[in-house]
Amino acid sequence: MRTAAAKQSSAPGPWLPEWVETAAAAVTGPDWLAERRHAGLEYFAAAGFPTRRDEDWKYTDLKLVARRAFSAHPAQSLAVPAIDALECPAMVFANGRLVESRGLPAGAVVLPLSEALAAGHPACRELLGRIADPSRHRFAALATALFGDGVLLDLPDGMALDAPLRLVFLAGGAETPTLACPRVLVRAGARSRATIIEQYGAAPGEALSLAVTELALGPGARIDHYRLQEESGEAFHLGVLAAKLDCDATLVSHNLSVGARIARLDLDVELAGAGSRVEMNGLYVVRDRQHADSHTRVDHAVPRTTSDELYRGVLAGKSRAVFNGKAIVHPGAAGTDARQANANLLLSPEAEVDTKPELEIYADDVKCAHGATTGQLDTAALFYLRSRGIDEETAKSLLTFAFADTVLARMDLVPLRRHAEHLVVGRLPDADRIREFT
Amino acid sequence: MLSINNLCARAGDRDILKGLNLAVGPGEVHAIMGPNGSGKSTLAGVLAGRPDLEVTGGSVTYHGHDLLQMNPEERARQGLFLAFQYPVEIPGVNNVYLLKAALNAIRKHRGEAELDAFEFLAIIKDKMKLMEMGDSFLNRGVNEGFSGGEKKRNEILQMAVLEPSLAVLDETDSGLDIDALKVVANGVNSLRAPDRSMVVVTHYQRLLDYIVPDFVHVLSDGRIVRTGGRELALELEERGYDWLRDGADAA
Numbered sequence: 280m281r282t283a284a285a286k287q288s289s290a291p292g293p294w295l296p297e298w299v300e301t302a303a304a305a306v307t308g309p310d311w312l313a314e315r316r317h318a319g320l321e322y323f324a325a326a327g328f329p330t331r332r333d334e335d336w337k338y339t340d341l342k343l344v345a346r347r348a349f350s351a352h353p354a355q356s357l358a359v360p361a362i363d364a365l366e367c368p369a370m371v372f373a374n375g376r377l378v379e380s381r382g383l384p385a386g387a388v389v390l391p392l393s394e395a396l397a398a399g400h401p402a403c404r405e406l407l408g409r410i411a412d413p414s415r416h417r418f419a420a421l422a423t424a425l426f427g428d429g430v431l432l433d434l435p436d437g438m439a440l441d442a443p444l445r446l447v448f449l450a451g452g453a454e455t456p457t458l459a460c461p462r463v464l465v466r467a468g469a470r471s472r473a474t475i476i477e478q479y480g481a482a483p484g485e486a487l488s489l490a491v492t493e494l495a496l497g498p499g500a501r502i503d504h505y506r507l508q509e510e511s512g513e514a515f516h517l518g519v520l521a522a523k524l525d526c527d528a529t530l531v532s533h534n535l536s537v538g539a540r541i542a543r544l545d546l547d548v549e550l551a552g553a554g555s556r557v558e559m560n561g562l563y564v565v566r567d568r569q570h571a572d573s574h575t576r577v578d579h580a581v582p583r584t585t586s587d588e589l590y591r592g593v594l595a596g597k598s599r600a601v602f603n604g605k606a607i608v609h610p611g612a613a614g615t616d617a618r619q620a621n622a623n624l625l626l627s628p629e630a631e632v633d634t635k636p637e638l639e640i641y642a643d644d645v646k647c648a649h650g651a652t653t654g655q656l657d658t659a660a661l662f663y664l665r666s667r668g669i670d671e672e673t674a675k676s677l678l679t680f681a682f683a684d685t686v687l688a689r690m691d692l693v694p695l696r697r698h699a700e701h702l703v704v705g706r707l708p709d710a711d712r713i714r715e716f717t
Numbered sequence: 718m719l720s721i722n723n724l725c726a727r728a729g730d731r732d733i734l735k736g737l738n739l740a741v742g743p744g745e746v747h748a749i750m751g752p753n754g755s756g757k758s759t760l761a762g763v764l765a766g767r768p769d770l771e772v773t774g775g776s777v778t779y780h781g782h783d784l785l786q787m788n789p790e791e792r793a794r795q796g797l798f799l800a801f802q803y804p805v806e807i808p809g810v811n812n813v814y815l816l817k818a819a820l821n822a823i824r825k826h827r828g829e830a831e832l833d834a835f836e837f838l839a840i841i842k843d844k845m846k847l848m849e850m851g852d853s854f855l856n857r858g859v860n861e862g863f864s865g866g867e868k869k870r871n872e873i874l875q876m877a878v879l880e881p882s883l884a885v886l887d888e889t890d891s892g893l894d895i896d897a898l899k900v901v902a903n904g905v906n907s908l909r910a911p912d913r914s915m916v917v918v919t920h921y922q923r924l925l926d927y928i929v930p931d932f933v934h935v936l937s938d939g940r941i942v943r944t945g946g947r948e949l950a951l952e953l954e955e956r957g958y959d960w961l962r963d964g965a966d967a968a
Binding site: 395660662663664665666667674678680681683685686688 | 768792799
């Protein structure tokens, strides 16, 4: 019956594409997970692929995704994008399967999710699919139904990982469109600390990544999270990064989005404990016909919580970007401090950005500030550089880089900052000439 | 060296320079004084090629070339340097790399070999000592977070490194306390040379106590209305600009 419905894919109402049915039939897991997977499918079937009528997807058209069929492919030996001067424990997944694992830290539990599930690790049942709200995120719901493997990081109370943990997810490399469901679950115990790098890599060929990361931070925990989306220009990337913070916990999130034909990331942060704090840094750099959509949502649920958000975008060619930043200050959340800034640089008259800050404030005694700008390069700065003998094209690229680097400068991890800068420089005109300035 | 003939220029729909004449010979230091709005900074901007200023008449010849035909970067490579009244902050573009790129652009234009990082550092260290600037200036963004005085010192540092043939200093004294003014003036004076000319734009004669000009010109309503020696600046300090403005209108 569902197969029949799939054929009339433009019709609203409960239906599932055939490729989803096929993928859902292939996954395994304990009973409680089967229930969550089933619920995920129900959510997705009810919501369907978004249309322009969905307020949350108004500016992001997924026709290109909806009209394709994706399927699981065997792990390929795909090239892992290098990050210079970064030596750290790593796990590499290709098309959803673990292909490499090295130097994993002792003491903390770092496991492939498939193993953790098979071993009945309690963090899975407690948290998996519970932080990324399936009713709010239809693709997270779908990903829960379809994922095969991923990573569990379970940090005991008081543990600090002295090296970053690098997780690489590669998709593609096949003749037909590939489906990958990268999945990360982190439970950070009280006062624990870790730096996590998620790198979504380029491989030629069409692919759909339904990436879901869930972070649960205990009291006083701190996670520094770097997310690099550098997929190929044929890829579709639909991700959710959801975090819940207990008292005095800190999340520092860096999001770089330079790849994919269509990329969307929903960053959801629930500041659920007093004194918790999130810093959200985002940069999207798109060109040609690329589309990047950044949705962020912070729930200030209790008193004395802080959010500080800086997102910037650089758009060339016929690219489009969307920024939607929502901050909700719930009743009783006195002493909330919420700051948000979004700025966009349009390098081409055909590029387009839709930016929308949304503040919902239901409490007194709060500080909220937001601002959004869209513009071209600063002409005074451009003239200053030219008056020093720098030719106009190089000067423009330099200023574009400088605009973007304001976000990257917030990265504490130097090899990551350098890597991100190289990715950005490589996407600007005159890349070779400006490289030596940076 | 520099010959300005009947130069007319506007900003937006406002005519600012209205037939300005000035000749600068090699090694000469010319001070341009005048009240606010007389066109001093516009003159500096037109010489450097500020794109928002429109030249509506006249000519500027620099080393025998038509200066107005060159874009700003060509003028810089031909040895023209503008010290900005308001140096621009450019976070993310490293101060020292900009300087190195600027110097190498000029050297390349002259057919000289480009300098590598070590050769460049050797040059810049000396100049930084002259301008009493610490190493921390090097690795910051261009003028990023610099105080007013630091920005002006950075301008003169750039001038010292680039060794221009014609330096135009636009109100380099504005916003400087007396100690910073001395440092800046010392830097400028150390760069005086028989083949280097300077046009020093200033509102106050105070700067000219330290950078002693060969000629002083008074600009009023877009034209030079009086030319003299250093003593003219002192007279201006005593009497203000009004007597000249009135005289110009009467003439």
